[in-house]
Amino acid sequence: MVKINLLSGQKIIGRSIKCFExxxxxxxxxxxxxxxxxxxxDKKVYDLHSEIPEGEEVKPIRRTDKEALHMLRHDIAHVLAQALSDLFDGVQYGKQYFDEESIFGFDFISEKKVSESDFPAIEFRMSQIIERKDSILREIWSKSKSLREFKNDSFKVDIVKNCKKESLMLYSHGGYIDICGGPRTTNNDFLGHNFEILGIGESSWLYDGSIKMQRIYGTYWPTEADLKNYLSQKKQGI
Known part of the structure; x- marks a missing residue:
């Protein structure tokens, strides 16, 4: 059975159950x-694409909870990735990047080196993607299918080959799909526009340090007021 702790009391479901259900x-x-x-x-997070196994006791994640903020930063990172793919030729992605407080980002390569002068166009494209309110979907692929689908992306091939599991989790929205362990929300409409691209620097590929990449990163907050407060503190060096 699964126990669900709600504000109104505890509910019990006599089986494993998908979160949507x-x-x-x-x-x-x-x-x-x-x-x-x-x-x-360590608390296990089940996004709405997941199934809660028997024997688990859970409580809901609401938009104001810290677990929700982690999910939303995960979503915005993939919106950033799609924006880069839309704007620049030859984009391939390496590692997703997060820190414990506020930062999200991606390591990537592209035919054109991206600079700070490109940030306004990237942010504008991200806002356009969010405005589409694309649903976020989850898929499970076998390693063999993943290798076939990503055969032209050497970084993805490395990730698949180094994966110890026989299947990989992927999330997609609006035609963009990537290997991702989640957790994620169900629609980009949850995001809003409370983000800003902060910088870009150098990085290297996880499995081969001789391959140089760029790392672009930004910050995301639940509200515009939170974002402005963070940027103000950052400017003051707090």
Whole structure:
């Protein structure tokens, strides 16, 4: 059975259950982005694409929770990746980059070296993508299918070959698809426009340090006020 701790009390489901089904079955509100385990230590996050196994005890993740912010920063990173692919030729991606506080980003290569002068165009394209309100979908591919689909992307081939599992998780939105372990939300409409590209620097490929890449990074916050406060503190060196 699965235990769900709600503000109204605990509910019990006598089987493993997909999160989408759980939200519908319990008539939960649309601001719930997933569920998080109630166990001590590292807490497992189940996005709405996932299934909660039997024996788990969880509580909902709402937009104001820290787990939701991590999911939204994950989403905005993939919006950034799609924007780069739309604007520049020959883009291939390496490692996604996050820190514990506020930063998201990607390592990538492209035919044209991206600079700070490109940031306004990148941010504008990101806003356009968000405005489309694309649904976010999850797929599971075998390693063999992943190698076929990504055969022209040497970085993805490296990732697949070095994966110890026999299948890989991918998320897509609006025609863009990438290997991603999640957790994610279900629609880019949750994001809003509370982000800013902060910088770009040098990096190298995870599996071959001789391959030089660029790392572009930005910050995302739940509200515009949060973003402005962060940028103000950053400017003041706080």
């Amino acid at each position: 759980l939200v519908k079955e319990l008539c939960l509100s649309s601001d719930i982005l997933g569920f998080v385990s109630c166990s001590e230590g």
